[in-house]
Amino acid sequence: MAERKTEERSLxxxxxxxxxxxxxxxxxxxxxxxxxxxxxxxMSVTAPVQGLYDAIDGLEAGSYVWLxxxxxxxxxxELSPMNYAIVEHLFRKDxxxxxxxxxxxxxxxxxxxxxxxxxRHGKQYGVDYVNLGFKEGRExxxxxxxxxxxxxxxxxxxxxxxxxxxxxxxxxxxxxxEMIICVSAGYPGIKEWIQQIATRYDTAIGGGVTAVSGPEMxxxxxxxxxxxxxxxxxxxxxxxxxxxxxxxxxxxxxxxxSVHVMVxxxxxxxxxxxxxxxxxxx
Amino acid sequence: xxxxxxxxxVIALMVFxxxxxxxxxxxxxxxxxAMLTLAIFSFLYKDNPIYKFAEHIFIGLSAGYFVAxxxxxxxxxxxxxxxxxxxxxVSPSGLMLLVxxxxxxxxxxxxxxxxxxxxxxxxAAMIGSYAGLAIIGALQGDLLAQIRANMxxxxxxxxxxxxxxxxxxxxxxxAILEVLRNPLIVIGLLVTLVYFFFSRExxxxxxxxSRVGVWFLxxxxxxxxxxxxxxxxxxxxxxxxxxxxxxxxxxx
Numbered sequence: 264m265a266e267r268k269t270e271e272r273s274l275x276x277x278x279x280x281x282x283x284x285x286x287x288x289x290x291x292x293x294x295x296x297x298x299x300x301x302x303x304x305x306m307s308v309t310a311p312v313q314g315l316y317d318a319i320d321g322l323e324a325g326s327y328v329w330l331x332x333x334x335x336x337x338x339x340x341e342l343s344p345m346n347y348a349i350v351e352h353l354f355r356k357d358x359x360x361x362x363x364x365x366x367x368x369x370x371x372x373x374x375x376x377x378x379x380x381x382x383r384h385g386k387q388y389g390v391d392y393v394n395l396g397f398k399e400g401r402e403x404x405x406x407x408x409x410x411x412x413x414x415x416x417x418x419x420x421x422x423x424x425x426x427x428x429x430x431x432x433x434x435x436x437x438x439x440x441e442m443i444i445c446v447s448a449g450y451p452g453i454k455e456w457i458q459q460i461a462t463r464y465d466t467a468i469g470g471g472v473t474a475v476s477g478p479e480m481x482x483x484x485x486x487x488x489x490x491x492x493x494x495x496x497x498x499x500x501x502x503x504x505x506x507x508x509x510x511x512x513x514x515x516x517x518x519x520x521s522v523h524v525m526v527x528x529x530x531x532x533x534x535x536x537x538x539x540x541x542x543x544x545x
Numbered sequence: 546x547x548x549x550x551x552x553x554x555v556i557a558l559m560v561f562x563x564x565x566x567x568x569x570x571x572x573x574x575x576x577x578x579a580m581l582t583l584a585i586f587s588f589l590y591k592d593n594p595i596y597k598f599a600e601h602i603f604i605g606l607s608a609g610y611f612v613a614x615x616x617x618x619x620x621x622x623x624x625x626x627x628x629x630x631x632x633x634x635v636s637p638s639g640l641m642l643l644v645x646x647x648x649x650x651x652x653x654x655x656x657x658x659x660x661x662x663x664x665x666x667x668x669a670a671m672i673g674s675y676a677g678l679a680i681i682g683a684l685q686g687d688l689l690a691q692i693r694a695n696m697x698x699x700x701x702x703x704x705x706x707x708x709x710x711x712x713x714x715x716x717x718x719x720a721i722l723e724v725l726r727n728p729l730i731v732i733g734l735l736v737t738l739v740y741f742f743f744s745r746e747x748x749x750x751x752x753x754x755s756r757v758g759v760w761f762l763x764x765x766x767x768x769x770x771x772x773x774x775x776x777x778x779x780x781x782x783x784x785x786x787x788x789x790x791x792x793x794x795x796x797x
Contacts (some may be wrong), residue, residue, distance in 0.1 A: 287589045294781055298789060298796055341776060342782020367614050399619045402678040417622045459678065459685030474776035478769045485730070486694030488686070495772065496779040516783040522778045 278536045293525045297517035304516040311484050312501040315469040315491025322441055324357035329480030331445040332373035333366045335536035338448035338473050344499035344512035345471035346376045351508045354384040359430050360392040365451045370396040371421050389428045397513050401451040405459040409437040438464055457488050471498055579792040582784055695734055701727045733761045
């Protein structure tokens with residue numbers, strides 16, 4: 264009897280001290296296998312995602328949108344699929360896109376999206392879209408663009424003066440755009456756009472954030488300060504579904520769900536072992 | 546020993562790539578990115594020199610990239626070129642740019658201990674202006690707007706009628722949620738505020754209400770944790786997708 268108890272105790276001790284690398288391997292398998300199988304997941308579209316879709320869909324052809332690409336390679340897997348899906352929608356609706364960034368690594372990422380999407384939709388640089396690149400200054404840049412675009416961005420990403428870009432004729436500041444769409448990974452991002460621009464200039468703002476920032480942004484939807492929001496890879500997947508352009512968002516959702524199930528199993532397993540150990544200790 | 550195994554694996558992969566013709570000129574950047582990704586992943590096994598090497602490359606490259614970008618995208622077009630232009634045209638308003646230029650130069654005074662105090666002038670200007678912007682933004686965009694957004698009726702108009710209409714149907718569950726939406730917001734807001742009321746000891750009625758506040762906070766922390774897991778897993782999926790599609794080409 265005493266031997267059996269000791270055996271149980273040692274088994275429980277072993278289970279409670281599983282090498283973390285085994286857990287990493289299980290997570291790795293859960294993420295890799297669905298990607299290899301190419302499994303897709305159809306999901307219901309949530310109200311904040313539908314809100315952004317409807318807001319963009321309601322814009323008239325030829326209207327202008329400021330696309331703030333405020334992210335970096337670290338958040339690319341979550342935010343790039345959003346950017347692709349949003350640009351797909353904007354180009355389909357013949358909306359003119361002005362892209363600017365408050366994050367230094369963002370302009371090449373935004374440019375990669377345009378380089379892939381523009382030829383597919385027959386869009387021309389300087390006529391249908393423009394990439395103004397990065398500008399340091401965070402909130403100060405936002406306020407400055409709202410007053411004078413050319414003072415803040417005298418030239419675009421590649422050094423072309425703004426006055427020689429045809430689509431920017433007649434665009435003097437942010438009040439000339441219909442909507443601001445911000446794809447943001449943190450500070451400065453969508454929250455600062457709301458604080459500095461949405462309330463002060465009554466401009467419609469929507470966009471996407473990393474899942475980490477998602478919960479912080481939902482109050483702005485409830486207050487009507489955000490027209491819509493994509494949160495994390497799931498938000499991207501939902502938008503891809505709406506615009507019928509499957510990308511990394513949809514491809515990654517099965518892997519995402521598998522890992523979540525595994526994490527839940529880990530948590531339940533750890534709790535069971537914890538309580539069993541506690542009971543044995545008594 | 547481990548470091549030699551890891552170095553061996555990386556060299557073997559490179560040799561395989563060259564031999565199989567995968568390492569063409571076009572995919573050289575992809576190979577570098579893939580190797581650095583694997584080097585960072587190697588930390589999951591244990592800390593090792595290859596991980597450190599990749600980490601140092603990342604920090605060095607980031608610093609270099611930022612300096613070059615700030616110089617060409619901010620300093621030259623926003624300060625240097627307009628300043629030269631205003632010297633050429635003798636424009637007094639343009640010469641105002643000498644003020645931020647001088648403040649920028651003063652920041653470098655930190656490198657010289659005797660005049661390091663001069664950099665405080667620049668810091669004061671920056672902190673003052675950003676604090677002003679942030680306070681106005683937080684007041685207008687957060688505090689007032691959120692207070693206004695939470696002044697809502699305890700029951701959203703039409704929700705009870707909707708519940709009656711949906712009784713027995715498929716939408717009944719969503720109708721219940723709609724009825725609960727406003728009460729949850731109002732009660733959640735009030736009990737959470739009570740939890741942060743520290744002027745009286747949390748005992749009796751106040752203690753009970755503040756405990757409910759803690760539950761609301763815990764639920765919100767749980768949601769945040771769930772979202773954080775989703776975010777981190779997305780990053781892993783992104784890297785794995787890169788390795789398997791861009792590098793190995795086994796998925797499309």
